[in-house]
Amino acid sequence: MSKVDLSKYKNTLSRKHQIARLLWSVVWLVLARPLPRSIGNTWKLMLLRLFGAKIHAKAVVYSSVRVYAPWNLEMHEYACLAPEVDCYNVAKVTIGAHATVSQKTYLCTASHDITKSDNPLITAPIILKDQSWVGASAFIGLGVTIGQGAVVGATASVYKDVEFWTVVGGNPAKFIKKRVIND
Template sequence: MIEVDLSQYKNALSRKNQALRLLWTIIWTIFARPLPRRVGNRWKIILLRLFGAQIHATAVVYSSVRIYMPWLLVMKEYSCLAPEVDCYNVAKITLGAHATVSQKTYLCTASHNMNKKDYPLITAPIIIKNQAWIGASAFIGMGVTIGQGGVVGATASVYKNVDPWTVVGGNPAKFIKKRVIND
């Protein structure tokens, strides 16, 4: 059996942070997850605000959403985190007004520096601007900004910024077309 010395690996997040995340996970699991779809949205917003989230009263957060650190979440008016979104926000995630993140999407603000022997944690925020839409089961990587009105197609993997009013898709996500709004 090979023994590995784990003493060289340190968690970059403080014990206080770890304790808060544990408390948050317990609170959300008991008081929000059991609620049916979209039921109790006002209650969920209260819970998120108690843990430091900046959420507009009209934002929608489904009960099955997983939020790693609510104190690093900003949601503007009529923004939405749909069912089973995984919001891994080790850095700040901001959703602009009328921005929608569809079901089973993974928002990932952290990774590890693969060029260092101890793989330290690295983070960068995700910004999803007003009127942007992230399709189902998409992956949005750290440091990415989705421009105003941008659309990320279902199952796309986005590692670079998306220009305003642009539709992207694929893995890695590539330009598909400009988004045009018809009345």
């Protein structure tokens, strides 16, 4: 077997970033994860804000949520990150008012450029507009915008923007129907 030259594989995230991430991980693990679902939302939001998140006081973040970089998280009023959501926000994640990210969803703002031999890290933000809903165990890829009022079905994999007030599902996610509200 030939030797691989590892010198060209450089971590593009700074040492300061790595230390901040380590500190954040320990703080969340010790001071938020043990809290039961029914208490501590104000405390959890305060911890996220302490590390740079922009979060409305009426947002909800469950204790089992994993946030990679709180300084890249913005949540508006009544936005929700449900149990076991993995928010891999190397780039910014914005969750609009009354938007819900259901349990076990993976929000992924980073990948690698496979057109280059060293596969460098690439990032792009994820935006969930107001009143959108991402169903359980979905995957939302980097650079995706979920339009206002759109619904992403459970277990869907979304790699392209979702139009406002539409329902998508599947892998890859495809248009199912327009969303109609019957109040």
